[in-house]
Amino acid sequence: MNPGTNPTATAMSAGLQRGWIEFRQTVTSVGEMMGWLWIPVAALIVMYAVGGAPVAGTNVSLGAQAVPGIIGMNLVFTGLMGLAMGITTDRDDGTLLRARATPNGIVGYLTGKVAGKAAMTVALLVIVLVPAGLMFDGLRIGEPVAWLTLGWVLVLGLLATLPMGAVLGAMFSNAQNLGFLALLIFGLTGISGVFYPLTAMPEWLQWVAQVFPVYWLGLGMRSALLPDAFSAVEIGGSWRHLEMLGVLGAWAVLGLLLAPVLLRRMARRQSGSVVEERRRQVQQYS
């Protein structure tokens, strides 16, 4: 072995290169960017059209109230779905098998995948947030403290969604089935207080919503971007940062515990004939 070169560190550094290359491929692909952006952009346009009037006694428009929730929803969607889809696609097309045939290739692959998708999630957040800040009145987009809160909520959000994305990617047998997962996230968005306050929902539905990350990331984003007075309409009349830390932290821990086990099991099953079999299935259905 060459002195001074640690194989795992080398693989992780090569993985960061992979993440950068794949991130670059995504952001330079108009089609792929439109695929990720149309949902939040459509939501912003609707909110702009229906919510121009300011909330009584404030300079915050009704539409602006929904913007942080849309940002939070999009974070879950891109982090979770992005990684899950990336992993199932790579398994189906043989990328993962190539990683398996390379020394420490799986470590490098995962480093790259997570880094690339994290970068994409952050980039999409900024791409949506900046025009939203210009379109809507009252978002605290010019205040450093808002960005600080946004920063740690974002990191927590990535920790809660990326490992779970890897888990789901490893569990689903093919990329098509992930459409089901996307529907689930949309459904969840409907009950998670993104477009109207959770307090307006039946209580049992409030409890369901509070189990999942969509609500908590929306709440966290609201705490960063809306004036403090708006916490009054939330459950408990507070931004509940501690509870958010608890729930999102639990998702992060669950994901980080499950992901290595499921990913290792998935990687172990890859071989030339398995990929060949997938290729045959896909060609049959397409």
Added chain:
Amino acid sequence: MVSVIQTRELRMRYGAADVLTGVDLDVRKGEVLALLGPNGAGKTTTIEILEGFRKRSAGDVSVLGTDPELGDEQWRSRVGVVLQSWRDHSRWRVRELLGHLARFYVPYRAPYDTDELLGLVGLTDRAHAAVAALSGGQRRRLDVAIGLVGRPELLFLDEPTVGFDPEGRREFHELIDGLAALETTILLTTHDLDEAEKLADRIVVLAGGQIVADGTAAELAARISGKGQVGYTLDGQPHQDTVADPTTFVRDLFARHGTAVGDLQVRRPSLADTYLELVHAFETGSHDTAPSALNDMTGAVA
């Protein structure tokens, strides 16, 4: 001679189906060995077990001195696998992908220089092309380059020319011939006898889950098609004899009858005929009688 690959009584069973029923295989350092057999003979299963991608049911396996099921990343770095690419890394540039994969080998040994390797496989002018833009043959050459980038001691090629047109096939064979100079041990699988003959130093025939013949192309020809048919006329009368040693038979024929012998023809079944017959015998389960099935065959003039 050092064995790079050694299997003893290797068995594989999927459910109730026995795919490998006791394979004893030895591959020596530096040789190019073709594992030849019809589809479903267990070639891919064998190579995947040797690559460490599949768990075997029973038997002993050693690849570069290690059981592939227990092979660590250091072991992995010494083994090159030529995978058949399909859509993977389709958006990557050729040189970018090869350079990226080369980095993983640096802790173990100096990998190939990316440009040198692209030159070796004839892809220099495609270095900046997207992988998706390559032709089938170019893509396979990239697969070979990826298999070689870590300077492996042992290279696996599973059915390397499936789906190739004759031209692509010839080009690919030239590429593999060129690799012999690298002193890499190569194990390839193929169902094509011509390919095995062209590329391999030694051919192992796998049929019905076990090895049924083993040797150089010439040895196999001599061993399994040693019998010949001798046709001649004696005083105008046609004769046809199947004999084990046509040379001796003909020498005796002339010694006894001299100029009375006419129209001499010695026919030997070609290696291809023999191979097909052999495989057929094993597939239909009558492999105990396989050698005798070779007796009555005719083929190209020896």
